Structures are given as structure tokens and as C-alpha cells.
Amino acid sequence: MSESDVSTTGSPYAPHTPAETAAMLEALGVDDVEALFDVPDAVAFDGDFGIDARGERETRREAARLLRRNDDLTEFLGRGHYDHYVPSVVDDLSKRSEFLTSYTQYQPEIAQGFLQALFEYQSMLVELTGLGVANCSMYDAATALGEAATLSQRVRSVSGDRILVPEHLRDGKHAVLENYADGPDLSVESYPMDDGQADVAALAEMADEDVAMVYAETPSVRGVVAENLASVGDVTDDHDALFCLGSDPVALALLERPADVGADVVVGDAASLGIGTAYGFGLGMFVTREEYLRQVPGRLVGASEDANDRRAYTLTLQTREQHIRKERATSNICTNQAWVALRTAMHAAWLGPQGLVDLAEECVTRAEGLATRLDEVVGLQAPVHDGHHFREFVVRTDQPARAVVEDLAARGYAVHAVDEHLLQVCTTEVTADEEAAFVEAMAEVAR
Amino acid sequence: MSESDVSTTGSPYAPHTPAETAAMLEALGVDDVEALFDVPDAVAFDGDFGIDARGERETRREAARLLRRNDDLTEFLGRGHYDHYVPSVVDDLSKRSEFLTSYTQYQPEIAQGFLQALFEYQSMLVELTGLGVANCSMYDAATALGEAATLSQRVRSVSGDRILVPEHLRDGKHAVLENYADGPDLSVESYPMDDGQADVAALAEMADEDVAMVYAETPSVRGVVAENLASVGDVTDDHDALFCLGSDPVALALLERPADVGADVVVGDAASLGIGTAYGFGLGMFVTREEYLRQVPGRLVGASEDANDRRAYTLTLQTREQHIRKERATSNICTNQAWVALRTAMHAAWLGPQGLVDLAEECVTRAEGLATRLDEVVGLQAPVHDGHHFREFVVRTDQPARAVVEDLAARGYAVHAVDEHLLQVCTTEVTADEEAAFVEAMAEVAR
């Protein structure tokens, strides 16, 4: 393979030598491969795309040239996308081509490895949530929430078209939910928060039998650990609505079990384990009660036996899915995020239960420690909300929030501006060593 | 595995749970693992090393913190260590743990993959050199040269203790050769060069029957393609000395075959394929005539058959080696550079014969092109030597060479200073896009 004449060669990934191509054409009795195309002239394309071929090295340089334009900032950012250290072994194992380049496991006899890994992933989520059924994955937290909303339509005994979501919710999540709500004509409404917690009284006030689902998050998008989830669960129970709880696997290692507060579905981004910062690339977690099993969207791996009576795994209950059930499927999802789930399971196993709990505890102590230090900075008050925080918290700033963000960027740091005078700051073990310098930078820009 | 309490845990790579450790100790009837150590108190160590344990992430940060102190220079450096682009697929395949973490192939039934790869590596070197036997690897070009010198002692019909090497030779190579020459009491002497070529008349003058080996290089350490190798071969023939030729696999793809100029041994660094710049990390190529087979140092892979009469591979002729022959072995080499040879073979196969030839031709045209451009710079004359160049060439500078090197470093470039007013410049496809800016920088510092 030559680097020097890339533009004149064909695909570097088509192995045909000229002699082989000739032999194959001869076997087909045609002179030219173009003779095999059955495209009417009227719609044939005979132009070019104007895309120059590049060598592998040149392609890497080109990507580098573009990406270098990203500023090098230390990110104290969260709000749904988190950075935890992913060990190298997760990379090395997940990149093995037998995993990375494999297909969906429709031939389970040659896919036992991936099926078992997904089965293990499902099992880990079952342990983390206390609920009985986890699917293989959805795209991300937002689409998982959307799927939960449509699930509520399928499993609820009486119809209802209201979906209640917290006032503090990422715009992106809200917007995706709206799209999923569009087909089944659901209406998405926000219930108020009280100092970072769901205002349960107000929620109870809003709730009626037309409510199909209530969504709550712990920690909230503002990093606040929810303290009244059981009460939210009571409200949903009162109205036979689905209680959908948003969280993530690191938080779930420490926080009370969703099953114990009455959650019916747990969604969220599970890629906080296994991926780290990746511009919003995620892994939609979807776990629910066993009774909803046949209404679950997405893929499920189940245990079975093979012809030799040995335990084996297979995709199962596929009659829920689009390739069998077509327009009566529980979702249109097909390709999901299987490889990310593999990585998440690997990362969770690498940490082990104590490692996960320790990591979760660090998310609490580190957030609270940084909030305390920022609170000492002239011009800042943190945390704005009472209560416990996980990874992140909101900071009030005397200066306009956007100006602070810009000044910080100039100093090499990124934080969120959530309102005119509200910042949000997130920290994990990955930013541990940068916290001190960050507080100093804050002190410079906040006064 | 927790990151937060690394200093109090043991080895993260010892999988024992406390319960397992206890069960194992119980099986052994001891209370404490220390009871298993049979170390007299007088020599027992009860201090500590004073090395703090770090988490994986922290260890990576520490390495990064140290390595960041390396200046970021674009290197126009060669003189035996070369940078060619190594495709990603070589990394991915060679890093598969079945290769990377495997042992020497003493159990060939579970090492067929690596053995076959090494057999293919040997075969590629046979094609490149025209000689019949390549070993699995030596450490680097310098130690391969040392081994060639000791080979000359074993295969030559009459004794002789003189090893003749070119005047233009890397100091490091010379010094290693001296060490290998020390045990068998050989004397290493330099023969003169004439404008970049071996001065064959002078060499013939020096040669006598006491000469065991003559070493020549193409391209030379100064990048000059040798034009009189056949004459060097004649001189060695005249005195029944071994003709050892230094080269590398990229150059050999284009240059006349060593076998055709009478070379008896070919040594050099084969890691110019497969590794790239790595602070001198190399792969000692060692190829010789079939008649010297039983005197070859290092490992050899041979084809054989298995119990089912299928072709299979195995390390062979091990009676040459230290683990069998002990002090009568052909070398003390044991662990060599097998994994680098694997990568080199992969890289060569990725390029294919045309890709290799193209790359070699680019080494000629690029060097000659850059020399021409530098020659146009006021204060520089390039190339200093007549003749053809491969990758690199010597430049005469009006300014003191060391000052030029320093000024260039300040501008982000590295070149060699080989003498008071001689620089050496090397360029490959990897520096292709930097050549223009480099010439400009040269123009600034050279006048």
C-alpha cells in the first residue's frame, strides 16, 4: 500500500489485485464492472464529489489540523455528561476486533462473548437499581427518557397524555422528550422545584389521572441529591402513573435504590462509566420492573441452553422489536450502543463494588469541598441550593455569569453559566489536581 | 479497585481477596505469608523503598508531568534512527495480548501464530538481502554488528583478529563493537572514506589475512548510497574475510541486493519499519549465508510438521543457544526483540513490495530535493558529499554548526551537528509537510 499515490488508487480496503478483478469479471462474462450497474442514465451520477483521497498519515494530520482549533480548557463541566477516569484495560479489551467489529448477536452461537458481556451489563444495572429488567442500551439519557414516556402509554391501565418533568431539566433532554411525545400526542409539563428539590406539594397539586408519567432525577441536573423521592413515588402511585427516575450508575452505587423509592423505570446516562468526556456521546440506561418486560423497548439478552445443555445466551423476546413486529414494535430502535455498554460493564467490574462506592463518595465530598472553597471567594456564594451535592453544584456570582465564563476561559477553565448570575461547577477525580488553581482563577475573575 | 486508597492496598495485580488469602494460608498451615520466606535475619530487609504507590490515573499524570519537559521539536534527525509512518493497524494487531504478552515459543503447539509471524519476518529479510538465513532478531544494529564480528571468528577457516570499519561510523556502534570485540580479543580499526564512499584502495592496502571482517554501510551514516560495494566485497574475498554490510529494510527494497555485491552478513536496524522514532529503540537485523547456519547467533524459526502432518513452525537449531549449549553457545542472547520483528513484518506487509519501493524512492528524492533547496540558502552548501543520498545528507555551514543547532532548536527544529561546520539533515515522508518551513528557518539562522 503506497502513501505516495493515494489519489489515483481505489479503496485501500478493497483487496483486489488487477489480476483478480480481471478473473472475476471474466467469470461473470463482462468486460467492465460498470456493466454490472443497473442504473438508468437519467438518474446516473457522472460527476465527482470533489473529495480528495488522502493517505492514512495525511488523514490523521488533517483531523489533527482541524481539532487543534479546539481550545485546551480544563473543564469543570457536568450537567449530564461526566468525566471519570477510564482505565486503559477497558480500551484494550473493548477494542479487540472480535468485540468492536462484530455485528448484532443474531447468530448467538458465534456471539456468546458479547452476549454474556451484555447479560452481565444488564445484571449490574439490576443490582444498581433494584429493578428486574435492564435492556442492552438506548442511545442516551434523553432518548431513554423518551422511550420511558412511550412505555408509560403501553403499560398504564388507563390512558393519559400528561408527562410531568422537573423544572430543572436539561433543555436537550426536554427537547428529545418532546419529539418522542409527538407521535403518541403526549404533553410534557414542568413541575416546580423548591431549593433544588421537587416541590412535592405542587407536584401533587398538578397530578391527576391524566398523568401517565412523572419524571424526577437524583442527583438533579444541578447536582442536588433528591431527598423526597419516596414522596414523588407516592404521588405517582396515587394516580397510577409511571414513576421514572433519572440517575447514573456511579450515583446509584451510593444513593438509595430506585426500587426502594417506588421507581418504575430508571433512565440516565451510563457512559459516565466507560467513556468519559466525549462531546455528549452517551449510553442510555433503561431499567424497569419485570411486569413491564414484554413492553420494554430495545434489546434484551437472556440465558438459555444450547444443544449440549450448557448455559448459553441469546437475544430474546425479539417479538417486541421492529425487525419482527414492524409497526407494532415497542420502539424503532435497532442499532443501539452495545459497545458502550460493554465498556461500562468493564469499567464497573474494574472498579468493583467498593471502588464504585468510593468513587461515588468522592463525588459527594469533592463537590462539597469545592463548593466550600468557592464560597470563601469574594463575589461567590456556593452552593446555592441547600442539601447534598453529587459532583456538581450551582454558584451565585456577583458578576454576570457569562462574563465570568469568558474570563475563566481566557485562564484555561470552563464552567457552565446557567442563569444571569448563576454558574454551575462540576468536579470529579479527574479534575482533582486542578481544583486549587481553579479556585484561584475564580477568585481573580469573580470579585 | 479504588483509586482513592492506593497507598494502603497491596498490588492491584494480585487478585487475592482477604478470604482467599486466608484459605490459602490455612491450606499451608501457616498464619502469615511472612512465615513462607526463608530469609536469614542478617540479610533481611525491613526498611522501605520510599516509593509511594499511585493510582493508574496518577501514574499517568506523573509520567506526563515528567515527559512534558521534553521540548516539542520537529526532528530532521537520522544517523541510524529513522521515522517512517507506522499505520495504526500495526499497533492494534501487535498489541493483541496473545502476541504482546506471550512468552518465547518453547511450547510451539500454543505459539504457532508468533512462530509463523517470525518465519515470515525471516523470509522477508531473505528476500530483501538475497542471503539465505535471517535470525529472529538481535537487540539493535550495533549489537548485530558485534555479533557479526564474533561470527567471523567462528566461521573463518584461518584465525584473524582485525575488524575493519568505516571511518564514518556512529560512535555508539563503534563502542558496542569494541565491547563485543573485547572477549575474543579482536581489534577494531577504521578505514578511510573518500567523499562519502569507502576508499577501496586504502582499504585494500590495510587488508591482510589477519582481517576477519570488513564492515561497510549503505546508505552510510551520512546518507550516502555506496557505489563500490562490489569492490569492497572483492577485497574481503581476497583475504577470506567476512564482508558485513549495514543497511535497513527500506533501503534494501531499492538498493542492489547484498548477496549480489558479495555480502556475507547483513546487519542494521530493521525498526525503521514498525516502530518509528523511539529514542534509539531498535531491531537488530541479522542475515547471513546458509553455510554459516549453525554458527548463527540468536533464534531461528523453522518449518516442520506436526503429528497430523500439517505444516507447523518451531524454534530450531537450539543447540546453538545458551540454554542448551551454555558457554559454547554462539551468543548469550536469550530474550531478543521478537515483538518488534512482528511489527516490522506487519509494516512491511502493509506497505507491500510496491509500497516499500515507493517509500525507498521517496527517501532518495526527498533527501535530494531538500539538499537542493538548502544549497540555495546563503551560508549553506548541500550536499557536502557527491553521489546519491538516502533520507539524509551532510550540509556545510558558514556558521558554527553548534550555534546553528541551537538557533534551530529555538525555532522548533532539530538537526545533527557532525563537525564544527558540518550539519546533517534527514527527512522522510513524516517531515514532508514541514520541509518548507524548515528551509525558511534554516535561511534565518544560517546566514
Place this chain on the structure above:
Amino acid sequence: RYEPLLSEKANREVAVEDSPLPDDLTRDSLELPDPAEPELARHYTRLSQMNYGVESGPFPLGSCTMKYNPSFTEDISRRADAAVHPDRPDSTVQGTLALCHRLQDYLGRIGGMDAVTLQPPAGAAGEFTGIQIAKAYHQHNDDERSEVVIPDSAHGTNFATAAMAGYDVVELPSGEDGRVDIEALEAAVSEETAALMLTNPNTLGLFERDIEAIADVVHDAGGLLYYDGANLNALLGRARPGDMGFDVMHYNVHKTFATPHGGGGPGAGPVGVTEDLAGFLPDPHVRSKDGGFEYYTPDHSVGKVHGYYGNWPVLLKTFAYVTRLGDAGLIDASAKAVLNANYLAEQIPYEVPFGPFHHEFVASASPQDAADAAKRMLDHGVHPPTTKWPEIVDEALMTEPTEGESKRSLDQLAAAFEAVHGEDDETLASAPERTAAGRIDQVEAARTPRLSWQALDSET
């Protein structure tokens, strides 16, 4: 050959106590596997050995374009300077935006589309995006419509997507030649038709020769034409959906552009539209501005289909692949894909009822059971075709070798087909016998769902 679960190897329960949170906010304990890294490495290495990927051997899976995934694209996707947080201001991620803008442009050229969004995280998500765009377009024109027309040979996702978007599905029976029957189409469309979803070449590998007429019928009825990009690999440089009259399309980058399937994702399903529909693209979209780039919300945006910007690392790989191949490589890819399919079909003993086909063909295993024949192919060390679909072919073996298979590999595949063709039903029914697991009981798995190790534990 069976490997114990991680939980069977090394489960451990730890108490959650003395945490920085009050007890009533925390769980009591957590029980998960706790392997040390060496055990972890061996576990997943072993699992990988029980899995088949593109680098394991021939992979002629119909309609799924399992082509070779170039290693170097992984390196690009994992660059440290690409690992940015999605909430950073545009001005600080100009590299990311520049690359997205470039990729939007490339995909537009390849598909003949005027604008492209990269947000949909998979092909089905692309379909959903496309149909939502069609819906928004009709609504914008105060032209509410209730139906989506889909050929019976279409991918299941098309049907599910239409339903998810709230549409009724009108299924279009294939014509005798395996293609869209214009008369049937005329009968199917109406003023309720929001869109026709079509793939071309279709799942039989056949080019819809009447595509212009089809487009006219749909457009005349006021509907839009949606292109399912699953089979785009057949046509690269030969025909473009935009030129054929399609208004909306999705690209399956994990099919056409060689990003790895990952055992079922992540993929990415960028959506291209004509100029008329550009205002309906998801929020946000990238555009150039003053030598840089910025996000903006298209005027009539359908909103979002992913919480952030889609599957960014996958998009990086797509960029890398398209940039590497360029015109010459892309055009050669489809040439070799079509050559390979035709060559392979010529070598095998099974009948291929329809043609001329392009990058894939559907052979009939009849009278053998296609699924059994496929299981037997596993014993020959190759991945089998897609089976029993589309139903228009009896006992279908839907075969797509892609351009990545060499003649040698195709001959190996043909030998496997040949060997299986000669075998009796009993042998086929008991296949496979040389794989990590024997034939797996699917019925039992569904009848007694055990979807976690907890479920297995509670049995014993």
C-alpha cells in the same frame, strides 16, 4: 468452552456505611463482581474468543454492510483534543465544529443533498428524524397527513419509525420483479400520504429503475420521498438519492462508511435533506460564520433527537474514512462491492431469483431451511448471510459480501455455500457443531426469561 459469569467468579457485597451522605439517602449495600485486573483481562479476552468480528473471517451479511473498519479511524476518534464537553461555548470548540461542518458537506455531496444533520445516533434515529422533518414540513404547510407508504420488502425499522411518529403504515406489495409496482404505488398514495420510505437498491439488491416515476407519483400526491441509506454502498458515485428525487435520507455510517458495528452500536445516522427541508433540521446545526463556525437553530427545527450532538466519536471515524478514501476510493468501494456480490452469486449452487442485483443478492435455500443452512455455515468458519428475509424470496439467504472480501475470501465463502448445499436436513438441523456454543434454544429463552444473574440465582 463455557465461561462462568463474572459474578460467579468474583462477586462481593460491600456495606455502604459511614458515607458522606445521611443513611436514609443511601443504599445499604452493593453486590457486584470484584475481579482484579488480571482476572478482568482474562475474562473479556476469553469472551472475545467466543465472538466473531470482521477481522475473524468473511462476513457477507445482507443489508448490513459489514465492511472492514480501518484501525486508524479509532485513533482519530480518541484524540485528546476531540474529548471535549458538549456544553462548551462554540468559540472554544471551533475544531469540533469545523470537522462537523466538513463532514456535513462531504455527506451532502455524496448523497446529493443540500443540508445534512449529524445528530441522529443511529440509522433508526435517522429515520425518525427524517419522518419528523416530513411531518413538520407538512404541518408547516398546514397539510396534516396521516400515512406513510412502505414496500413490504423494507427494513422493519421503517414501519416502526412511521408508527413512532404517529403515522399509519400503508404496506406496498412488491411487484413481480421484486421492485416497486407503480400501479400498486398509485393505488397506495393519497392526500394522506406524508411520505414513501424506500431503499434503493432495495433489499433484494435491485435498483428501482422506475425511480423517476415513483418520485413523480409520490410528489404529485403531495408526499415526500424518504431514502433509507442502508444500501448506499451499492451506489457510491453511480447515483445519488438527491438526484433520484429523494427529499430526505439517512446515512448509515456504520454500514457505508466503515465505522464499526460494535456488536450492535454505536452507529450514527446523519440525515440529508433538500434545500426546501433544510429549515426543519434538528437543533442545533452547524454553519460557517466569519471564517469560523457556529451552532444555530434552523427556523422550523424539529427539535432534538439526541440529548447532545449525537455519537461524536462515530462521526469522527466517518470523517476519517471519507477523507481517506476520497472520490477515487468511494467510487471504487461500490464497484468492488457490486463485483463481489455478482461474483459470489455466480459461484454458489443456490438459486438467485431476482436480478440484476448490485451489492447484495438474495438466494433461496429452498428446499432447505435457510436458518439451518446458515447455522451450518458457521461450522465452515464464515459468518452466514441474513436469513428468511425478505419474505418475497422463499428461505432467503440475503448475502452482501462488501468490497472488503478478496477473491480468495469469496472463494472460501462459495465453498462453504457449496458444502452446506450438499447436506441433508438432519445435519443442518443439528448445526453448528464447531462453535463455542451449540444450537441455542430460543424458545426456552423467551418462554422463561432470565435476563440477569439475579434471575439465574433465584432459580437455584
Place this chain on the structure above:
Amino acid sequence: RYEPLLSEKANREVAVEDSPLPDDLTRDSLELPDPAEPELARHYTRLSQMNYGVESGPFPLGSCTMKYNPSFTEDISRRADAAVHPDRPDSTVQGTLALCHRLQDYLGRIGGMDAVTLQPPAGAAGEFTGIQIAKAYHQHNDDERSEVVIPDSAHGTNFATAAMAGYDVVELPSGEDGRVDIEALEAAVSEETAALMLTNPNTLGLFERDIEAIADVVHDAGGLLYYDGANLNALLGRARPGDMGFDVMHYNVHKTFATPHGGGGPGAGPVGVTEDLAGFLPDPHVRSKDGGFEYYTPDHSVGKVHGYYGNWPVLLKTFAYVTRLGDAGLIDASAKAVLNANYLAEQIPYEVPFGPFHHEFVASASPQDAADAAKRMLDHGVHPPTTKWPEIVDEALMTEPTEGESKRSLDQLAAAFEAVHGEDDETLASAPERTAAGRIDQVEAARTPRLSWQALDSET
């Protein structure tokens, strides 16, 4: 199971013509394999499947310390800022020098040595360096000596190294307890003794309890004590060669410090010396200077044993491993290595004639053939021990499980020993039967050497 050679799959001969060099300086043609990347990937993936590594299963190989190689060390070794050219001025590679200096210091502390060179690229190269240092030391003292004393149970490299350095080897018979016999040692040393080469614990896993007396005998005779670091993993934190009286030692980083064996290298064999010998270390050596670091040539340097600075990427992995483990991890490593060896020995049915042993033990397969027993172990999915060495044990099975094996893995190993122990000679002789290749004919390989595909071709 057999895989064709690359050359059999895709060889191609190209003519070398119209090159930028005159014809008489170029070859005529070049014939090499020319696989496209997908074929290349499948070829080497397949080859990897026919190979066994540490992540494939238990690996109790005696005297070779095949411990788990942490993945993250690879990432460190491949950092872009570590990929520097060896000819750069010291001032521009301060990071590299700082890291080397740190590693020199760490290794010194671990071995109880005053100065360490990182240059030797393998253990045997370390031995050569150490013996050349001893030689230079004696020469410097005008005390030419001609012999090196080596126990009969020592690694073959020790003998070969001594010979390579020009010494005569005096082989020291082991005592009845498997250790050095002081009287025999006294008889062996003389004023010709340049050094005694010893490993401790020795290859039977036994600590040389009389090490102080041994050191006295050698030192009294004017010789130096050389420590072969192959078994250092047994003693980390329990005893240090420097404290035992050794003057020179090498470290096998691919044994003790978990850098991967790579199928036979690259390794690295740093050499530590006492203060008296520091001036003889190879050229150059790193020292600190004005808050930075520099290379210098030790006063009486033995010169060079590698063309540059040794196997730098391997040294980076060593640095990473030592830094990761620190005191606690290193000390635990030897504890668990010794625990594992003792536990495993307790579980197996073969006799272990000597003890107490540390990180490894040598069982006797007698009356079975040890090599046959090992081949049969392959059928149980584990790597066998080193066999038939040292000769002091009849039909030796030299077994070193390392700290990386879990109890579960050791039990699996014990079961394999148990199963093989119960089998008859015929079964053993025909083993293995479940591996990629059956028993390989070594005699034929050596009798008719075919060392290249060219040699195979010329046969047919």
C-alpha cells in the same frame, strides 16, 4: 487450524525500474506479500488466535515470571512526547532524562544498589554489562583474572555471558540441599576468579541461606559477586542483593516489573552496582545537574552495550509499573508470589524434592517424562511449567505461578496437574490434541532446516 503463509496468500513481484537511482545501484525486482489491510488484519488476528499469552490463562512458567502486564503501561510507553530522537541535545529531552534518573533511583532502592544503568536491552545484555564491569574493575586494579564461577543450576545465559566476555567458566556443583555448597565454592574460587554469578533464590526457588559466607569466600578471593535478577520477584521488600553482599546485578524488567515478554522481547536488563563500581557503568549515564539532568561518561566506563540508550519504551513501562505499585504493591507482589507457589505446590500430586521454596518450585514428574506431561497440560487450557531443568531434579517441572494468579486459577492449574498425573505414557506422548497444532517434530525441523518461505518453495 493451519493458516497459509502471507506469501501463499498474496505474494507479488514488482520490478524496480525508473527509480531515482542509476540502475546499477538498484535491485531488479522485489517479491513480497501484498495483502490489503483487511487481509492483513485477518491474517494476524488468526495468527494471534494460535498463540497463548498471559491474558489467555494461567502461566506458571518457572524462572520466567510471566506476570500480568498492566495495559496502562503501554499507553505511557507510547506517548507522543516520549517519541524523541536519541540524538537530540540533553537540554531538549529533559523529560526523558528526568524519567530515566527517577527509574535509576527506584531500581537502586529496590536492589540495594548505589548506581544503576538502564542501557542493557535484555537480561543477558545486563549480564554481559555486569561481567564487563567486573572485568574492567579488575583490569583497573591491574588484577587480570580468567575465570567466572557459576552454579550448575544457573541460567544458561550466565555461562554464555562469561564465555562471551572471554572468561573460562568454572561450574559449581549444587550441594545436596540444592544450594551452593560452601566447600565446593571454596574449592572453585582462586585468584583467577573474576566473579561468582548467582541467582537468589536460586532456580529451585531456594534462598541461599549461606549468602553471607558465600560473599565472604568470593570477596576474600578478590572476586566480585554477581546477582542474576531473574528471581528478584521472590524477594521484593524481603531482601536486597546489595544487602546480601552482591556487587553487581541485573534486573529483568520483563520478569519482575511486568513489562510484556513480547514473544521473546523486547526486554530490558538494567544493571545496578555498588559505589565502588559506579565509575565503570556504561556510557552515558544520567545524573542531575542544576535542577535538570545531563548525560556524562563515567570515569572508567566499559563503553556501550547498546547503540543508543537501550530499550526506552520498555523502560517507560518499568517506570509506570514501579510507580503504580510503590512500596506497598511491590512488597505485596512478592508476598503473593510466594504464597501462590507454596499453595500450588501443596495442591499438586507431584513430589517437590527441595524446600522451603519461594516464588517457584521444581516438582519431579518422574516416572513420567516432564516434557510429555507439559504437552498434555496444554490440553487443559493452561501454560505448562518449564521442563527438564534444572537437571538436579529428575524430570523437572519448574513452576512459578506469580502473584497474578488467583486462587481460582491456581485450583484450575492444580486440577490440570492432577489430571495429567493420572495419565499413561502413551497418552502423554501423543499430547497435545486440543491445540492449534499437534506435537511438532523438532528433530525434522533441525535436520532439514527450512527457515524461510523461499526454502519451502525451493523444496516443491
